[in-house]
Amino acid sequence: MTSIKDVAKQAGVSIATVSLVLNNKGNISEETRQRVLQTVERLGYTRSIQARNLREQQSRTIGYAQRTQRGEFNPLLDRFLYELVNRIEPTGRHLLLFQSEPKVRITPYEELIKSRRVDGFVLSYTEAGDERFRYLHEAGVPFVAFGKSSTELDNVTHWVDVDGQYGIYIATEHLIQQGHRRIGFIGWPPGSASGDLRFQGFQDALTDYGIAIQPDLICRAHNQIEHGHQAAQKLLQLPQPPTAVVCVSDILAIGAMQYFNQANRRLAITGFDDTPTAAFTYPALTSVRQPIEEVTKLLVDMLLAQLDGQTVLVKQHNLKPELIIRASSLLDD
Structure with missing residues (x-):
């Protein structure tokens, strides 16, 4: 098997120089660098793939930030990640997962770009005014996003979103048509780009059907089951509780349903995401289904086109979700 010593001998340099070249470090002349990389490939050294990527200035790796808080799980983004990997891996590229804290969102991106460990990024957990859009756009780094920034950059950046405003509208409309x-x-608390749009969809449906928006019926909660449970408790403690509830996620809906069941109260309820658990709750949860497979296909296609220097004709996609009706919204079942 070819060793790093063999590479150094054939290239006429020291072992230390070969190591510096392969790790993209040190003040090495371009002539020496290229000679080492070519020797690595010619001899079939086991790090030849890394050498080729360095010469091409590509790591063939795409970065994706996960943000997990204690007690929180997100089956939708788990599914999104699964589909993303299945789309990326067959192209010969790999997905690098890293942690990103809400208060230091830019720092890990800066570090990965500086170290040349990734060629581009896939963003999720987008928020209104998301600073990552501006940073990556101004840095000229290829990226795509699942969701928007709700800024002027949405007109020039590459993103795919699911029309949450429409999704909550049709869920609310469905409940209205059931007589509620x-x-x-x-x-969710205000400030989430997708959450704010979903709330707008709720308001639009009520307005279109001539129903007054009642502030006491609106609860805000972080995306955790126990917070959905607490919000449901607040609603049932009202002098005039609602007869139906629209939730911006299945997670919140499941938490609310737990409380309603414990209180032996039956309220019509809808969720959003149509996660795998939705069909197995009691009663089975009516939910808005997001087309995640289509989302990931569009994202990966756009990112690969950027990495290959191709022009992306359509940079923004706002997909329509589908309402999956089950027993939770049909009180007669």
């Missing part, structure tokens, strides 16, 4: 007029809403 006093409808509660369990949403």
